[in-house]
Amino acid sequence: MPRDGHLAPLGHVAERVAALNARYRHHGATAVLERALNDADLGKVALVSSFGAESVVLLHLVSVLAPETPVLFVDTRMLFPETLDYQRELAEKLALCDIRTIRAHPRKVEFDDPDGTLHQFDTDACCTLRKVAPLERALAGFDGWITGRKRYQGATRQDVEFFEAEGDFRIKVNPLAHWGRDDLEDYIVNNRLPRHPLVAKGYPSIGCAPCTSPVKPGEDARAGRWRDSRKTECGIHFINGRAVRGPVPSEESAA
Numbered sequence: 609m610p611r612d613g614h615l616a617p618l619g620h621v622a623e624r625v626a627a628l629n630a631r632y633r634h635h636g637a638t639a640v641l642e643r644a645l646n647d648a649d650l651g652k653v654a655l656v657s658s659f660g661a662e663s664v665v666l667l668h669l670v671s672v673l674a675p676e677t678p679v680l681f682v683d684t685r686m687l688f689p690e691t692l693d694y695q696r697e698l699a700e701k702l703a704l705c706d707i708r709t710i711r712a713h714p715r716k717v718e719f720d721d722p723d724g725t726l727h728q729f730d731t732d733a734c735c736t737l738r739k740v741a742p743l744e745r746a747l748a749g750f751d752g753w754i755t756g757r758k759r760y761q762g763a764t765r766q767d768v769e770f771f772e773a774e775g776d777f778r779i780k781v782n783p784l785a786h787w788g789r790d791d792l793e794d795y796i797v798n799n800r801l802p803r804h805p806l807v808a809k810g811y812p813s814i815g816c817a818p819c820t821s822p823v824k825p826g827e828d829a830r831a832g833r834w835r836d837s838r839k840t841e842c843g844i845h846f847i848n849g850r851a852v853r854g855p856v857p858s859e860e861s862a863a
Contacts, residue, residue, distance in 0.1 A: 621773045624649045628771040628779070640770050641754070641783040642673045650771075650779060651751025654678040654708075656743065659695040660814040664801045665792055666756045666784060671702040679707045680746050680753075684738035685717075686727070686816040690805045697802060710746045712738050727818050731834055735842040738816075752779035758787055789829075815842070 628649050632640045644650050655670050655677050657663045670677050681695060699707050720726065720737050727734040747753055757768050757780075772780040784792075796803065806814055810822030812829040821832040830840065 621776050621779060625771045625773045625779055629769050632770055635770075637783040637787060638669060638673070640781075641669055644771075644781060644783075645674050645677065650781070652749070653752040653754060653779075653781065654680050654747065654750050655754040656680045656682070656747075657756070658682070658814070659691055659698060659804075661804050661807050661812050662756060662792055664698060664803070665787075665795050666754065667698055667702055667704065668795075668799060668801055669783070670754070671704055675703065675705055677706070677754075678750075679704055680710055680743065681707055682710045682739050682743050682746075684816050685711065686724075686738065686818060688806060688814065688817045688820075691814060694802075694804050701802065708746065710742045712742045716741075727816070731819060731837065731839055739842055747778065750778070752781055754781045754783065756784055757782045758784050 628644065628647065631647075631649075632644065635643070645653065655666065657667055657679055659667075659681060667679070670679070683692070695707075698704070717737065721734065726737065768782050768785045770782055770785055772782065774780050795801075804811075804814060810824075811820065811832060812823055813833055814820055815833055819834050821835050823829065823832045833840070
């Protein structure tokens, strides 16, 4: 049964994911992206980008390999001004021709967060309101989506594969899953790509302004996201079919 008006199913998602991972297991990021975008097992896909610290790598790859790919940009209206400026800069420089800005409905925001303070006492609810729910609606017409998730980014991402099943309704594509910081740095330098202006100010991972702080030397790259809380993800990513907003529990603690 299609989910939320989703396209007709192409086959069992888990089976398609297994087939795709087997097919592209020994390929590099560029080959995975280029070939997968034309693979019938994947279906219709969009790139979801935060236009954050590392986003330019994947955006550039897509602009070269498949510039017609829809790019979904979630504007929570709580982003840094530098991120909005960077989004406009990259859109022009990379000639991205189908950027779709996604926002929560104003009436929904007015009802759930009338004074703009929801993030101060319930970050999960704020992320759901401003990011998760709007993105889910935007993805309803796609069979899969491309993300910039990488294994080096932390415990919740250390086992990321090129293709993942998002429940039983959609496929997630992670072309850069096996890339490290050095790979990203080399790509940015070699292709002379502009960097997010906040990176130079100590922000290696960039989200909404109220919930993102600079990272000190030696800290994890995502330490500045929801600092001093157990929250590690906004909730747009799924693990074992469940939205992940906090640390992933071990099998023992989840039992």
